[in-house]
Amino acid sequence: MTDHAGTAGRAPAPPSFLSRLGQSRNALGLAFMLPAGVFLICFLAYPLGLGVWLGFTDARIGRTGQFIGLENYQFLWIDAVFWLSVFNTLLYTITASILKFGLGLWLALILNQHLPFKAFFRAIVLLPWVVPTVLSGIAFWWIYDSQFSIVSWSLIKLGVIDHYINFLGEANMARASVIAANVWRGIPFVAISLLAGLQTISPSLHEAATLDGATPWQRFRYVTLPMLSPIISVVMTFSVLFTFTDFQLIYVLTKGGPVNATHLMATLSFQRAIPGGQLGEGAAIAVAMIPFLLAAILFSFFGLQRRKWQQGGSD
Amino acid sequence: MTSAPPASATAATASDDTVGMDYLDSLPRRILVTYLPLACFIFVLLFPFYWMAITAVKPNDQLTDYEHYSPFWVVEPTLQHIKYLLFETSYPGWLWNTVVVSVCATALALVASVFAAYAIERLRFFGSRWVGLGIFLAYLVPPSILFIPLALLIFGLGIYDTKLALIFTYPTFLIPFCTWLLMGYFRSIPYELEECALIDGASRWQILTKVLLPLAVPGLISAGIFAFTLSWNEFIYALTFIQSSENKTIPVGVLTELVRGDVFEWGSLMAGALFGSLPVVILYSFFVDYYVASMTGAVKE
Numbered sequence: 001m002t003d004h005a006g007t008a009g010r011a012p013a014p015p016s017f018l019s020r021l022g023q024s025r026n027a028l029g030l031a032f033m034l035p036a037g038v039f040l041i042c043f044l045a046y047p048l049g050l051g052v053w054l055g056f057t058d059a060r061i062g063r064t065g066q067f068i069g070l071e072n073y074q075f076l077w078i079d080a081v082f083w084l085s086v087f088n089t090l091l092y093t094i095t096a097s098i099l100k101f102g103l104g105l106w107l108a109l110i111l112n113q114h115l116p117f118k119a120f121f122r123a124i125v126l127l128p129w130v131v132p133t134v135l136s137g138i139a140f141w142w143i144y145d146s147q148f149s150i151v152s153w154s155l156i157k158l159g160v161i162d163h164y165i166n167f168l169g170e171a172n173m174a175r176a177s178v179i180a181a182n183v184w185r186g187i188p189f190v191a192i193s194l195l196a197g198l199q200t201i202s203p204s205l206h207e208a209a210t211l212d213g214a215t216p217w218q219r220f221r222y223v224t225l226p227m228l229s230p231i232i233s234v235v236m237t238f239s240v241l242f243t244f245t246d247f248q249l250i251y252v253l254t255k256g257g258p259v260n261a262t263h264l265m266a267t268l269s270f271q272r273a274i275p276g277g278q279l280g281e282g283a284a285i286a287v288a289m290i291p292f293l294l295a296a297i298l299f300s301f302f303g304l305q306r307r308k309w310q311q312g313g314s315d
Numbered sequence: 316m317t318s319a320p321p322a323s324a325t326a327a328t329a330s331d332d333t334v335g336m337d338y339l340d341s342l343p344r345r346i347l348v349t350y351l352p353l354a355c356f357i358f359v360l361l362f363p364f365y366w367m368a369i370t371a372v373k374p375n376d377q378l379t380d381y382e383h384y385s386p387f388w389v390v391e392p393t394l395q396h397i398k399y400l401l402f403e404t405s406y407p408g409w410l411w412n413t414v415v416v417s418v419c420a421t422a423l424a425l426v427a428s429v430f431a432a433y434a435i436e437r438l439r440f441f442g443s444r445w446v447g448l449g450i451f452l453a454y455l456v457p458p459s460i461l462f463i464p465l466a467l468l469i470f471g472l473g474i475y476d477t478k479l480a481l482i483f484t485y486p487t488f489l490i491p492f493c494t495w496l497l498m499g500y501f502r503s504i505p506y507e508l509e510e511c512a513l514i515d516g517a518s519r520w521q522i523l524t525k526v527l528l529p530l531a532v533p534g535l536i537s538a539g540i541f542a543f544t545l546s547w548n549e550f551i552y553a554l555t556f557i558q559s560s561e562n563k564t565i566p567v568g569v570l571t572e573l574v575r576g577d578v579f580e581w582g583s584l585m586a587g588a589l590f591g592s593l594p595v596v597i598l599y600s601f602f603v604d605y606y607v608a609s610m611t612g613a614v615k616e
Contacts (some may be wrong), residue, residue: 028519029440036431036450036490039423043465044453044487050464059467103356110353121353123603128360130599130606132548134566135588139363142370142581148379150366150386184360189610196611245457248550252570266459266551273463274555286460297455 054283061277072284081260082285085268092179092264093244099183100239101232104190109220111191112198122192129188137252140181144168144253168254171261178253178262182243190235197231198224233299240296245289265289364592371396371586378581396582397590405560406587409568412478414594416553416564417546419482424489424542425535431490432497433523437509447498454491461487462555469556480556481564485546492545493538496612500534501527537609540602544595565591 055072059065076082111122128136143150144167152164167177201224209219247266250256256263256271263271265285273282370378372392377384384390400406434440435447465484466475474480504527512522528535553564560572569587573580599606 025438026440029434029438029443032430032434032438033440033446034430035427036494039427039483039486039490040450040453043468043484044456044461047461047464047468048456050467051460054464054467106352107356110349110356113349115349115353119603121357122607123600124357125360126599126603126607126610127364127596129610130544130595131364131592132550132566132595134548134550134570135591136363136367138569138584138588139367142585143363143366145581148381148581153381153386184363187356188360192607193611196607241455241457245459247459248566251550251554266457269459269463270551270555274466279463279467283463286463289460293455293457293460297452 051283052287054280055287056284057280059279059283061274061279065280068280072281073288075281076284076288081263082268084260085263085265085285086288088175088262089244089264089266091175092182092246092262093240096179096182096186096243097236097240099179100186100190100243101236103183104187105194105232107187107191108194108198109224111195122195126188126192128185129192133185133248134252136185137181137249140177140184140249141168141253144177169258171258174254174258174262178249181249181253182246185249186239186243190239193235194228194231197228197235201227233302237296237299241293244292244296367585367589367592370581371589373582375582396580396586399580400583400586400590404572404583405563405568406590408561409563409565410590410594412562413547413564413591416478416481416485417543419478420485420489420546421539421542423482424486424493425539427486427490428493428497428538429523429528429535431494432501433527435494436498436501437506437527438519450491450494450498454488454495456487458488458549458551462551465552466555475556476558476562478562481546481549481553484552484556485549488549489542489545493542496538496541496609497531497534499612500531500537504530533605533608536602537605537612540598540605541609543598544606547595 054065056067056069057065058068058071107125111118111125115121142148146164146166146169149164149167151167152161155161156164166173168174205223205227206219209223214222245266246264247270250262250264250267251270254262256267260268265288269282269285269289271282272278272285276282369387369389372394373389374391374393374395377390431450435443435450465487469475469480469484474483508526508530509522512526517525548566549564550566553567554571557563557567560568563572565587569584569591573584573587
């Protein structure tokens with residue numbers, strides 16, 4: 001490619017500065033990167049740095065903070081509510097991710113079969129993912145209502161339980177409820193992404209395995225799963241990231257209650273920083289999420305590496 | 316849903332002739348293994364929407380009276396909640412704000428992303444691979460760790476509580492996503508086309524606008540649709556940066572303004588949620604394949 005640029009630059013007349021600029025891929029690259037770069041540096045990289053800095057200050061709303069070193073983190077270290085939120089976040093992320101993966105993979109396998117109206121099913125399955133989380137969260141809020149919950153009512157009519165379930169009023173029930181809502185919203189993403197991966201697996205592999213006498217379980221375990229593992233690792237990394245940093249569902253359903261039982265790190269950070277006004281402390285909680293996110297990203301990175309290796313490529 | 320897994324497991328072990336491809340499966344087995352679980356999935360995934368819609372048209376007296384009326388059906392549907400929503404609240408204003416913010420943020424992000432993706436993928440300037448990796452990492456930075464410093468920045472810029480605050484901050488998650496997606500699309504367009512244009516004396520700008528962009532229209536639609544729904548769904552920035560009722564977006568407005576005191580107006584809340592979802596759902600229904608392509612594309616690349 002450099003040859004092209006070279007021959008184009010060897011024009012009869014000495015090239016002007018502008019036309020030389022037009023030939024330099026570095027200058028052009030810089031110019032083309034400018035809009036995106038400016039945006040990302042101003043509104044992403046700079047705030048990221050500012051957030052880390054804020055974590056070391058005692059900034060409040062309306063008052064620029066003084067550098068106070070690790071005081072915020074020392075305070076958080078002995079703060080039971082913070083540790084509860086860490087526990088909740090891990091519980092929420094791990095449980096919801098496992099459920100999303102299991103159910104999503106199952107749904108993907110179902111949708112990968114020969115079905116009538118397959119495109120239609122695929123389209124409606126994705127609906128929970130398309131609809132704004134806050135709005136479907138409001139629907140769940142109504143479904144989880146302590147007095148008029150349709151789930152409680154149906155279960156009573158079926159004779160399973162004899163009193164209304166207090167979905168969002170009791171610590172463990174509230175945790176289960178928000179996890180269920182998150183799983184509901186996350187299944188379509190996992191299922192449709194994995195379905196896209198399943199469709200790339202050649203049917204001849206399954207036919208060959210069948211001829212060799214493989215049972216359906218063996219075909220799944222030794223053909224489907226290994227072929228799917230690269231995309232599983234990427235999809236689950238995204239899923240874990242989204243779940244770990246979730247804010248909307250909790251804010252809609254419980255606002256962290258009852259008695260902080262469902263506070264995630266993101267909601268606690270919001271709670272302390274915006275209504276509470278303690279910007280420094282909120283930022284410190286947000287920064288405390290970064291190590292977990294880095295772990296997830298590294299996981300994704302090695303997932304991608306493995307994919308390249310599996311395909312036999314070096315690039 | 317609870318009865319399905321053991322049923323499918325027994326079906327798999329009980330019948331010996333199940334080895335073979337899908338078309339060899341018997342009908343009862345297919346019903347147990349495929350159709351029943353699928354029906355359960357569809358029911359669970361769609362029930363909240365049904366519940367949302369049925370609540371939105373229920374008169375207030377039927378809303379909580381499960382003894383005399385079946386909760387799953389509505390006897391005399393009413394439009395009173397929708398009327399209340401449209402004429403007595405600022406709902407139309409929120410809808411308009413959401414449209415303006417989403418369209419502007421998407422347009423801004425798309426323009427910036429086209430240039431960035433072209434530069435990274437085709438100009439191959441010094442360090443472009445690292446910039447590409449940086450874009451991917453930027454996509455992984457979640458809004459929940461950015462909103463506090465961004466709030467300070469927005470306040471410092473003097474655009475707090477304006478639509479501009481959202482239009483400028485939404486591209487932080489839209490640009491990385493769109494760039495990443497468009498990079499994949501540009502990669503799929505043969506390089507030879509560009510070389511031909513170069514030989515014919517086209518400038519880089521002409522190549523981009525006359526050769527690459529017309530070919531990348533599906534990619535642009537995918538990225539645009541996805542970016543639009545992402546900005547429509549955005550919540551934490553809109554909640555933090557917007558104070559006054561007339562500047563709120565739909566998700567924030569419905570949650571903070573329609574919920575007042577202890578008495579919940581469930582009918583109008585559900586109507587608000589329904590009407591806030593409809594625009595994205597309609598858009599999605601027209602472009603399902605593009606949407607799926609962009610969702611899976613971002614994962615697959």
